[in-house]
Amino acid sequence: MEQVIQAIEALLGPQGCLIDQDARRPYESGARYGNGSAACIARPANVEEAAELLRLCARDKIRIVAQGANTGLVGAASPDRSGRDVVLSMERIKGIVEIDPVDRVVQAYAGTRLSDLNQALAPHGLCFPIDLGADPSLGGMLAANTGGARLIRYGDVRHNVLGLEALLMNPPGQRLDLTNRLRKNNTGPDWKQWFIGTGGAYGIVTQAVLQVHPLPQQCATALVVPASPEAGLLLLRDAERHFSDFLTAFEGISHNAMQSVLRHLPGMQAPFEPLPPYAFLIELSSARPRSADFDLEKLFGAWLEACFGDLILDAVIDKPEVLWRLRHAISESVRHEGKVIAFDIAVPRSRLAAFREEAVALVGRGYPGVGVFDFGHWGDGGLHFNLVVPQALMEVCSEERIAVLRQEIYDLAVRKYRGSFSAEHGVGPFNQSFYDRYTAPEQQALAAGMQAAFDPERLLGATRFMSAQ
Amino acid sequence: MEQVIQAIEALLGPQGCLIDQDARRPYESGARYGNGSAACIARPANVEEAAELLRLCARDKIRIVAQGANTGLVGAASPDRSGRDVVLSMERIKGIVEIDPVDRVVQAYAGTRLSDLNQALAPHGLCFPIDLGADPSLGGMLAANTGGARLIRYGDVRHNVLGLEALLMNPPGQRLDLTNRLRKNNTGPDWKQWFIGTGGAYGIVTQAVLQVHPLPQQCATALVVPASPEAGLLLLRDAERHFSDFLTAFEGISHNAMQSVLRHLPGMQAPFEPLPPYAFLIELSSARPRSADFDLEKLFGAWLEACFGDLILDAVIDKPEVLWRLRHAISESVRHEGKVIAFDIAVPRSRLAAFREEAVALVGRGYPGVGVFDFGHWGDGGLHFNLVVPQALMEVCSEERIAVLRQEIYDLAVRKYRGSFSAEHGVGPFNQSFYDRYTAPEQQALAAGMQAAFDPERLLGATRFMSAQ
Numbered sequence: 001m002e003q004v005i006q007a008i009e010a011l012l013g014p015q016g017c018l019i020d021q022d023a024r025r026p027y028e029s030g031a032r033y034g035n036g037s038a039a040c041i042a043r044p045a046n047v048e049e050a051a052e053l054l055r056l057c058a059r060d061k062i063r064i065v066a067q068g069a070n071t072g073l074v075g076a077a078s079p080d081r082s083g084r085d086v087v088l089s090m091e092r093i094k095g096i097v098e099i100d101p102v103d104r105v106v107q108a109y110a111g112t113r114l115s116d117l118n119q120a121l122a123p124h125g126l127c128f129p130i131d132l133g134a135d136p137s138l139g140g141m142l143a144a145n146t147g148g149a150r151l152i153r154y155g156d157v158r159h160n161v162l163g164l165e166a167l168l169m170n171p172p173g174q175r176l177d178l179t180n181r182l183r184k185n186n187t188g189p190d191w192k193q194w195f196i197g198t199g200g201a202y203g204i205v206t207q208a209v210l211q212v213h214p215l216p217q218q219c220a221t222a223l224v225v226p227a228s229p230e231a232g233l234l235l236l237r238d239a240e241r242h243f244s245d246f247l248t249a250f251e252g253i254s255h256n257a258m259q260s261v262l263r264h265l266p267g268m269q270a271p272f273e274p275l276p277p278y279a280f281l282i283e284l285s286s287a288r289p290r291s292a293d294f295d296l297e298k299l300f301g302a303w304l305e306a307c308f309g310d311l312i313l314d315a316v317i318d319k320p321e322v323l324w325r326l327r328h329a330i331s332e333s334v335r336h337e338g339k340v341i342a343f344d345i346a347v348p349r350s351r352l353a354a355f356r357e358e359a360v361a362l363v364g365r366g367y368p369g370v371g372v373f374d375f376g377h378w379g380d381g382g383l384h385f386n387l388v389v390p391q392a393l394m395e396v397c398s399e400e401r402i403a404v405l406r407q408e409i410y411d412l413a414v415r416k417y418r419g420s421f422s423a424e425h426g427v428g429p430f431n432q433s434f435y436d437r438y439t440a441p442e443q444q445a446l447a448a449g450m451q452a453a454f455d456p457e458r459l460l461g462a463t464r465f466m467s468a469q
Numbered sequence: 470m471e472q473v474i475q476a477i478e479a480l481l482g483p484q485g486c487l488i489d490q491d492a493r494r495p496y497e498s499g500a501r502y503g504n505g506s507a508a509c510i511a512r513p514a515n516v517e518e519a520a521e522l523l524r525l526c527a528r529d530k531i532r533i534v535a536q537g538a539n540t541g542l543v544g545a546a547s548p549d550r551s552g553r554d555v556v557l558s559m560e561r562i563k564g565i566v567e568i569d570p571v572d573r574v575v576q577a578y579a580g581t582r583l584s585d586l587n588q589a590l591a592p593h594g595l596c597f598p599i600d601l602g603a604d605p606s607l608g609g610m611l612a613a614n615t616g617g618a619r620l621i622r623y624g625d626v627r628h629n630v631l632g633l634e635a636l637l638m639n640p641p642g643q644r645l646d647l648t649n650r651l652r653k654n655n656t657g658p659d660w661k662q663w664f665i666g667t668g669g670a671y672g673i674v675t676q677a678v679l680q681v682h683p684l685p686q687q688c689a690t691a692l693v694v695p696a697s698p699e700a701g702l703l704l705l706r707d708a709e710r711h712f713s714d715f716l717t718a719f720e721g722i723s724h725n726a727m728q729s730v731l732r733h734l735p736g737m738q739a740p741f742e743p744l745p746p747y748a749f750l751i752e753l754s755s756a757r758p759r760s761a762d763f764d765l766e767k768l769f770g771a772w773l774e775a776c777f778g779d780l781i782l783d784a785v786i787d788k789p790e791v792l793w794r795l796r797h798a799i800s801e802s803v804r805h806e807g808k809v810i811a812f813d814i815a816v817p818r819s820r821l822a823a824f825r826e827e828a829v830a831l832v833g834r835g836y837p838g839v840g841v842f843d844f845g846h847w848g849d850g851g852l853h854f855n856l857v858v859p860q861a862l863m864e865v866c867s868e869e870r871i872a873v874l875r876q877e878i879y880d881l882a883v884r885k886y887r888g889s890f891s892a893e894h895g896v897g898p899f900n901q902s903f904y905d906r907y908t909a910p911e912q913q914a915l916a917a918g919m920q921a922a923f924d925p926e927r928l929l930g931a932t933r934f935m936s937a938q
Contacts, residue, residue, distance in 0.1 A: 100817070186613065
C-alpha cells in the first residue's frame with residue numbers, strides 16, 4: 001500500500017495526493033452517510049492524470065471511489081473503512097469547455113459545480129435547470145442522475161445529457177469519447193446511459209455535454225391549501241391541463257415541515273394561520289417575457305380563483321424567492337427537531353396520496369411519537385417521507401427498531417405501491433442492502449454480466465449492482 | 470429445420486406459424502431495405518407463447534428476428550437469405566393494458582400501432598406525440614428509438630419510456646419486468662435503455678409504459694422563406710427565444726423537395742411563386758385553448774412581422790393540415806423523380822447549414838446531374854439529405870459509384886461534422902458496414918461484453934453491435 005501511495009504522489013505531485021489524515025478527512029465522510037478511511041485522496045489535474053491513476057491502481061488491484069463535490073446522500077462517493085480505497089476527487093478537473101447558444105449546449109469537465117455552470121450560462125440567456133438544495137459537481141450529478149424540484153418540466157439529468165467522456169477500467173484508463181452534441185443519434189446502444197445513475201461503477205465520467213434551456217423570463221408562484229388530501233392530485237391534473245406548457249414545479253409540503261421551517265428559519269412568516277395539514281407550491285414559468293398579451297400571473301390568478309372552493313381552500317401568491325426559501329429550508333430545519341430518518345421514495349404519482357396516508361398510519365400505529373415531516377415532488381411522484389424521532393424518544397427507539405421501520409416503509413412503497421426505494425439519490429453503501437432486497441434476480445444476473453464487461457476485477461466505485469455472491 | 474418449424478407450429482397453431490411462401494412474403498422484405506427468406510413467421514398470441522418460442526429456438530440455435538409493423542428503414546426486422554431465420558411477428562401481442570390520466574401514462578403491448586395508441590388516448594385529452602410518416606408498432610418504435618418531426622418539444626421515444634417488459638435470451642425466454650410507472654427511480658443501471666434503440670439485439674420488448682402528453686388545443690403554423698441559408702439557424706434561435714415553451718417543429722424543406730410534392734401530390738398549391746431555395750415549416754402549439762388573453766396565432770404573427778426583412782423574406786400562414794400535408798408528402802413524391810439515395814443524417818444543429826452547403830457542393834462536383842431533394846428537422850440537427858439519380862443517368866451511376874457517394878457523404882457528416890450516419894432510423898443490415906466503420910474499437914469491445922451477457926449464442930436480431938470478428 002505504501003508503495004502505491006508513493007507512486008500516486010509521484011504521478012500527481014503533493015497537491016494531487018493528500019495523505020495526511022487531516023487533509024483526507026473532508027473527503028472520507030459523505031454529506032449524510034458514508035464514513036471511512038482512504039489510503040489517500042488522489043486529485044488529478046487533468047484527464048490524462050486520472051487515466052494514469054486508473055492504470056496504476058489497476059496494477060495493484062486498488063479500488064477507486066470517484067468523488068465530485070461530495071454532496072451525495074447515499075455514501076456512494078465515500079471510501080470504506082479498510083484504509084485501502086483510493087478516493088479519486090474530480091475537483092481539479094473542472095471548467096467549461098464550450099457553450100454554444102445555437103446548439104443550446106454546454107460542454108464542461110466533471111468537476112465543474114452546478115452553480116458555476118449556471119453562472120457561465122446566464123449571460124447567454126441559458127440555464128441548466130436542475131433545482132437542488134446542494135451544489136454538486138457535474139460528474140456527481142451524472143453519477144446520481146439527480147432529479148430535483150423541476151423535473152416535471154425539464155426531466156432529470158439523464159434527459160439532458162447529449163454526450164459524455166468516461167474513463168473505463170477495462171482496459172484500465174481507456175478513454176471513451178462520446179462527447180457528441182447530437183439530439184438525434186440512433187447508432188446502436190446509447191452507451192452514455194451506462195454511466196448515468198450508476199455511481200461510477202462502470203466508468204468515471206470526465207466530461208459531459210448538456211442540453212440547456214432558456215432562462216425563464218417570467219413566472220407565477222403560489223402556495224395553495226388543497227380542499228382535501230385527495231384534492232392534491234386533482235389539482236395537479238387540472239394544473240397540467242391548463243398550464244402543461246408552463247408548469248415547472250408542483251411540490252407538496254406537510255404541516256410539520258412548514259412548522260419546522262417557521263421554528264428554525266429566522267424571519268420566515270407563516271403563510272397561513274393556522275397552518276393547514278398540507279400545502280402545494282405551484283410554479284409556472286416561461287422563457288417569454290411578460291407582456292400585455294401574455295401574462296402568466298394573470299392566467300394563473302384566474303385559474304386559482306376558478307379552483308377556489310372545490311379544490312383550493314386558501315392560497316398565498318408571493319414572490320417566488322420567499323416561497324422557495326420556505327421549500328428549500330425544510331431539510332435543514334427538520335434536522336433541529338430530533339433524529340431524522342430520511343426517505344427518498346417515489347411511487348406512481350396517481351398513488352402518492354394513498355401511499356402517504358398508509359405510511360403515516362403505519363408510523364402512527366407502530367411508532368407512536370415519531371413525527372412525519374414529509375415534503376415531496378408531487379408532480380413526479382417523489383416523496384421525501386422524512387420521520388423524526390424526538391429527543392425524548394431516542395432511548396426507546398433503538399437502531400434495530402429504526403431498521404425495522406425503514407424496511408416496513410420501503411416494503412410498502414416498493415412492494416405494495418410498485419415504487420422506488422431511491423427516487424433521486426441513487427444507490428450506495430447506505431441503501432445497498434435495499435438494492436439487494438428489491439432488485440429481481442434476473443436484473444442482478446444482467447448486472448453480473450455488465451460487471452464482467454466493464455470492471456471484471458471490481459475496482460470501480462462503492463456500489464455493487466450484482467448480487468453479493 | 471423441418472422439425473423446428475413443426476415444433477413452432479405445434480406451439481403456436483396454424484394461425485401463429487406461417488410457413489407457406491405467399492403467406493411469408495409480406496414479412497420477408499422491409500419497407501425500404503432488407504429482403505430475405507425466413508424458415509417461418511411465428512406470430513405468438515401472447516407473451517407466454519413468445520417466451521416459449523425463444524426457448525424452442527434457443528435449443529436448436531435458430532436466430533430470431535423480431536418484427537413489429539415492418540415499417541423500419543434499415544432492414545433490422547428482416548430475415549437474411551439463409552432461410553433459417555425465424556421472424557417473430559409481434560402483431561398479435563397488442564392492445565392497451567391501461568391508461569392512467571392522473572399518471573399521464575399508457576401501458577400497452579408491443580404490437581400496438583401508434584395510431585391505435587393515439588386513438589385510445591384522445592378521449593382522455595392525451596397523445597403520444599411522436600410524429601412520423603409511418604404507423605409503426607410500439608415495439609418497433611422502441612427498437613428503433615424513433616424521433617420524428619416534433620422531437621424538439623417532446624424528445625424521442627427514449628425520453629418518454631417510463632418502463633417496459635422484455636424477453637431475454639440469457640436464459641432463453643426469461644421475462645424481465647421493468648413495467649414501472651415512475652418518473653423518478655434511481656435504483657441502479659437504467660436497464661430499460663438496453664432495449665431502446667438496439668433493434669432487438671439484447672431482448673425483445675413485449676410491453677411498454679409511456680409518458681404521454683396533453684393534446685394540443687391551439688397551434689400556429691407558418692411556412693417561411695429565410696433571408697439567406699444562414700438565416701435559418703438565426704431564425705431557429707430567435708424562435709426558441711420567443712417561443713421555447715411552444716415550439717413543436719422547425720422543419721427545413723428544400724426547393725427540389727417542394728417542387729417534387731407540387732408535381733406529384735394532386736391538389737397541392739404552390740405556397741410561393743417562384744419557389745424559394747429553402748423554406749422552414751415552423752409550428753407552435755399549446756395544450757391551453759385559445760382565448761383573448763392567450764392567442765398563439767397573434768403572438769406568432771407579431772413575431773413573424775418583426776422578423777420580416779432581416780430574417781424572413783416571405784411567409785405563408787395556413788391551416789396546419791395543409792402545410793403538414795406538403796411536408797409529409799416529400800418522401801413519397803421524391804420517389805417518382807428517379808432512383809432515391811436516402812440519407813438519415815444528423816449533425817450538431819449549429820453546423821447544419823454549413824454541412825448542407827458542403828454536401829451539396831460535393832454532390833455537384835463529383836456527381837453532376839444527381840439532384841438534392843433534402844428536407845430535415847433543423848430543430849434537432851436532423852437532415853434527410855436525399856439524392857435522386859434521374860432516369861437518364863441510371864446507366865452511368867453504377868451501384869459501385871453510389872456506394873462511393875454514400876460513403877463520401879457519411880464521412881463528411883460523421884468525421885468532419887461529428888455527426889451521425891443514422892439520426893433516427895437505427896442500425897440494421899442496410900447500414901451495418903457504416904456502424905463498423907464509424908464506431909470506435911473501444912465501443913465495439915464493450916458491445917462484445919454486452920453480447921456475452923445478453924445473448925452469448927448471438928441468436929437475437931439482425932443487427933450486430935460488436936465487430937464482425
